[in-house]
Amino acid sequence: MASPLRVLIHGGGIGGLTLAVALARRGHTVEVVELRDELDALGVGIIQPSNALHVMREIGVLDDCVRAGFAWEVLTICDPAGATLAKIPQPRMGDAPSNNGIPRPALAKVLGDAAAAAGVPIRFGTTIGELADDGSGVDVTLSDGSAARWDLVVGFDGIGSPLRTRLYGDRFRPEYTGFANWRVTVPRHPEVQGVVMSTGNQAAKALLTPITDELMYLGAVFAEAEDFRPDPERAHEELAERLAGFTGPVAEALRDVTDPRAVVYSRISQVTVEEPWHVGRVVLAGDAAHASTPHLAQGAAMAVEDAQVLAESLDAEDGVAAALAAWEARRRPRAMWVQSMSRAILKQETGNATTPEEDELLKVGIPGAAHVLVRPY
Numbered sequence: 435m436a437s438p439l440r441v442l443i444h445g446g447g448i449g450g451l452t453l454a455v456a457l458a459r460r461g462h463t464v465e466v467v468e469l470r471d472e473l474d475a476l477g478v479g480i481i482q483p484s485n486a487l488h489v490m491r492e493i494g495v496l497d498d499c500v501r502a503g504f505a506w507e508v509l510t511i512c513d514p515a516g517a518t519l520a521k522i523p524q525p526r527m528g529d530a531p532s533n534n535g536i537p538r539p540a541l542a543k544v545l546g547d548a549a550a551a552a553g554v555p556i557r558f559g560t561t562i563g564e565l566a567d568d569g570s571g572v573d574v575t576l577s578d579g580s581a582a583r584w585d586l587v588v589g590f591d592g593i594g595s596p597l598r599t600r601l602y603g604d605r606f607r608p609e610y611t612g613f614a615n616w617r618v619t620v621p622r623h624p625e626v627q628g629v630v631m632s633t634g635n636q637a638a639k640a641l642l643t644p645i646t647d648e649l650m651y652l653g654a655v656f657a658e659a660e661d662f663r664p665d666p667e668r669a670h671e672e673l674a675e676r677l678a679g680f681t682g683p684v685a686e687a688l689r690d691v692t693d694p695r696a697v698v699y700s701r702i703s704q705v706t707v708e709e710p711w712h713v714g715r716v717v718l719a720g721d722a723a724h725a726s727t728p729h730l731a732q733g734a735a736m737a738v739e740d741a742q743v744l745a746e747s748l749d750a751e752d753g754v755a756a757a758l759a760a761w762e763a764r765r766r767p768r769a770m771w772v773q774s775m776s777r778a779i780l781k782q783e784t785g786n787a788t789t790p791e792e793d794e795l796l797k798v799g800i801p802g803a804a805h806v807l808v809r810p811y
């Protein structure tokens with residue numbers, strides 16, 4: 435597109451901030467509205483696989499991410515007692531590391547600092563109030579009463595996306611999978627030099643993920659009733675009860691978990707917007723459009739790829755409508771593959787019946803998926 439655009443991003447999470455930096459560095463005028471009062475994030479970690487790190491390099495923050503995190507190259511599979519079953523080198527995309535574990539607050543800071551350096555204002559504690567798209571622009575009034583006209587509004591507002599409800603009503607709602615993720619940050623054990631996945635115990639799997647030189651997180655998925663919430667007084671004990679069959683490094687990590695407040699519990703849901711991801715000049719991206727279960731550690735990676743490809747499409751195409759169509763044509767197949775594959779792995783690992791289509795996907799497996807995902811997006 436020849437002339438710079440004015441783009442409003444609804445949501446200053448991982449995808450929204452990545453898009454803000456990508457667009458601002460290309461000369462577009464960008465603003466972010468974020469409901470929270472600051473760029474805080476859950477105090478647990480996240481894995482940035484190589485394709486996400488490739489995007490971080492494109493927006494100029496790869497070194498900052500690696501400095502704030504723990505880059506690693508080899509996935510170790512163990513039995514429940516911690517005996518090594520396999521060591522699987524992980525592929526790289528270009529010269530980005532194959533993976534980087536990073537505390538979520540550290541990633542939020544890297545992206546927030548990059549947005550500030552690119553001159554992007556972030557309005558905290560603010561959301562979209564009124565929105566009117568007349569075909570040639572979108573008039574938006576924010577909850578703080580300010581109003582402006584934008585060429586494009588992007589909803590990077592997460593799995594619960596209020597913008598999705600505004601555009602599509604209740605047609606695409608998050609679907610609870612019946613499983614929840616328990617995570618807790620603990621001191622890193624020196625032998626944890628990459629993700630250590632302990633499997634094979636009562637269909638459960640536990641992951642140790644290094645996120646800094648000093649820290650790693652323990653994560654595990656279990657079937658939980660939709661209305662279950664950990665007991666705030668003994669969440670750490672409830673987690674230990676669920677992991678009772680694991681000895682070895684998982685049990686050692688659990689010994690460091692003494693504070694119930696340190697345990698982060700997240701129900702696992704997914705959502706797919708089955709209609710076009712844009713309505714006029716308002717578009718959804720990241721979890722708002724296609725949230726997956728975390729079984730490939732690719733949700734945020736898909737969000738940042740969405741951001742990078744959207745910035746590229748707006749540059750390459752003539753007009754916003756053409757750019758949004760070209761963007762979705764590139765993004766939907768890959769995001770849907772990740773979603774289907776992640777769901778199939780969840781079912782397999784938890785002993786649930788899989789469909790013939792899922793059986794086909796599972797032939798690729800987690801190691802094969804990593805190779806698929808380092809191909810150009």
Ligand SMILES: Cc1cc2nc3c(=O)[nH]c(=O)nc-3n(C[C@H](O)[C@H](O)[C@H](O)COP(=O)(O)OP(=O)(O)OC[C@H]3O[C@@H](n4cnc5c(N)ncnc54)[C@H](O)[C@@H]3O)c2cc1C
Pocket residue numbers: 444445446447448449450467468469470479480481482483486560561562590591592593595596615700701702719720721722726728731732733734735736737
């Ligand atoms: C247990 C678990 C583990 C995971 N592990 C990984 C992993 O290792 N690697 C990986 O790549 N992905 C992982 N994911 C997925 C990843 O967290 C998400 O896919 C990613 O955060 C999506 O980015 P996003 O920008 O679309 O949404 P988010 O990061 O959720 O950001 C949405 C933002 O919108 C804001 N917002 C919401 N409503 C409004 C509003 N009304 N107005 C303004 N702002 C609003 C929110 O406050 C938030 O800042 C995991 C997910 C779970 C549940």
